[in-house]
Amino acid sequence: MRYEYQVVGPGIQLEWDKIPGWESALATSTVSSNYRFDLAPKTWDMIRSLRSGTAVFTMPSAPIKCGGAPQKIAYLAADYCRQQGVLNDIRVGLVLPTPGMFGVKAFADELEKAVARYGIEVRKSSEMTRVDGATKTITVGLCCRDQRRNPLRPAACRSPQPAPDCIKNTMLADPKNPLGYVQVDKHTHCNTPAIPTSSLWGMQGQARTPKPGQPSAKRLRFLSITCCP
Secondary structure, eight states: OOOSEEEEOOOOOOOGGGSTTHHHHTTSSSEEOTTSTTTHHHHHHHHHHOOSEEEEEEOOSSOOSSTTHHHHHHHHHHHHHHHTTOGGGEEEEEEOSSSSSOSSHHHHHHHHHHHHHHTOEEEOSEEEEEEETTTTEEEEEETTTEEEEEEOSSEEOOOOOOOOHHHHTSTTBOTTOTTOOEEBOTTTOBBOSSSTTOOEEEOSTTEEOSSOOOOOSSOOSSEEEEOOO
């Protein structure tokens, strides 16, 4: 099949085994993740049954797909509990790896108001480093130094999310990026410089763009989409 331009868009993969205790904890009734489609209903069931205790929502330090998702579920859960009249009996925690609520100040300011409105405890510059499903606790690392244990019930957690193996083990991957994302020009998303004369473009989460890039002005007349099995 001939083409003029090729777009690589396999997304990024979930590495559940990178956090000790994570995979086994997913099998318990108190831990879930909305990044697995079959677990999303479980998250909702956990939220609906929550009447008291502690609910912790976490976000990993590495780039992830749909960066706002870990926060959205925390707000949705808090609002549901408010509607049910039980929010005052629940301690809601949000663990964020970033120093602020969001990278865009206008959004960060609104999110600060949201967490204040719901009484959500936010731990910034932190991430979950271990899960113990048996004791319902997580270990939170603060700036990769302090280790704090926190009660857990329930938790909606996120695993590390590198590029798929079929990308990070090829010449398309940025050699300076440990997650193996496709090296692209941040303004055009064209792969560079692994293939200097490349007509190959990266998209979705696996394209290494430090900030949102601008779409290319070139017109794509023939397109081949490359995805991993």
